[in-house]
Amino acid sequence: QVRLVESGGGLVQPGGSLRLSCAASGGTFTTYAMAWFRQAPGKERKFVTSINWSGDSTYYRDFVKGRFTISRDNAKNMVYLQMNSLKPEDTAVYYCAATGVVDGRAEWEYDYWGQGTQVTVSS
Numbered sequence: 229q230v231r232l233v234e235s236g237g238g239l240v241q242p243g244g245s246l247r248l249s250c251a252a253s254g255g256t257f258t259t260y261a262m263a264w265f266r267q268a269p270g271k272e273r274k275f276v277t278s279i280n281w282s283g284d285s286t287y288y289r290d291f292v293k294g295r296f297t298i299s300r301d302n303a304k305n306m307v308y309l310q311m312n313s314l315k316p317e318d319t320a321v322y323y324c325a326a327t328g329v330v331d332g333r334a335e336w337e338y339d340y341w342g343q344g345t346q347v348t349v350s351s
Contacts, residue, residue, distance in 0.1 A: 229254050229255065229340075230252060230253070230254050230255035230260065230326050230339070230340040231252070231253045231254045231340075232250055232251070232252055232324045232325070232326060232340055232341060232342035233250070233251045233253075233342055233343070234248060234249065234250050234322065234323065234324050234342040234343065234344060234345040235248070235249050235250075235251070235345060236248040236249050236345060237321075237322060237345030237346045237347045237348075238346075238347070238348070239348045239350065240314055240347070240348070240349055241349070241350070241351050242314060242315060242316060242349055242350075242351055243313060243314065244314050244349070245310070245311060245312045245313075245314065246311045246314065246347060247308060247309070247310050247311070248264070248308065248309040248311065248322055248324075248345060248347070249306060249307070249308055250262070250264075250306065250307040250308070250309075250324030250342060251305065251306055252305045252306070252307070252326065253305065255326075255340075257302055257305040258281050258282075258302050259281065259328065260281060260326040260327060260328060260340075261278055261279065261280050261281055261326070261327050261328075261329065261330065261331070261332060262278065262279050262298075262300060262307045262324065262325070262326055262327075263275060263276070263277065263278035263279070263298075263324075263325045263326075263327070263332065263333075263338065264276045264277050264278075264298060264307075264309045264322055264323065264324060264325070265322070265323045265325055265335065265338075266318075266320035266321065266322045266323065266347075267320055267321050267323070267344075268317075268319060268320040269319075269320075273323065273335060274289075275289060275333050275334070275335065276288075276289055276292055276296065276309075276322075277289065277292060277296060277298045277309070278298070278331075278332065278333060279298045279299065279300050279307065280330070280331075281302075282302075283299065283300045283302070286298050287331070287333065291317075292311075292318075295311065295312050295313045295314075296309060296310065296311050296312070297309070297310040297312075298310075307324055309322065311347070314347075314349045315349060316349045316350060317349075318347060318349050319347060319348050319349050319350070320346075320347060321344040321345065321346050321347075322344060322345050322346075322347055323341055323342055323343075323344045324341070324342040325338035325340060325341050325342070326338065326339060326340040327339055327340075
């Protein structure tokens with residue numbers, strides 16, 4: 229059983245930056261691809277970005293491409309999401325998730341989820 233705990237959310241002004249962290253425990257971290265999803269108020273949870281087990285392959289949705297960067301540190305069992313040039317529409321609860329699927333991008337492909345961390349972009 230893999231446990232995921234997110235941190236780093238908060239309130240930031242438009243154009244600002246935040247770095248989210250996700251700490252994994254209870255499993256063999258390098259057997260999982262990792263992803264970040266987000267859920268805005270009143271909307272469905274949606275895939276944002278993913279990274280493979282080794283960290284050398286990433287995928288981004290168009291709405292964050294060029295602004296967000298996903299990375300992982302397998303020695304520390306950590307995944308990160310660096311978010312730059314934040315916009316009000318980035319406001320959401322951000323979730324870290326783990327999957328044994330090589331290139332998972334659908335919510336149903338992810339087996340383990342964190343509790344989420346709130347990101348609010350507002351002036």
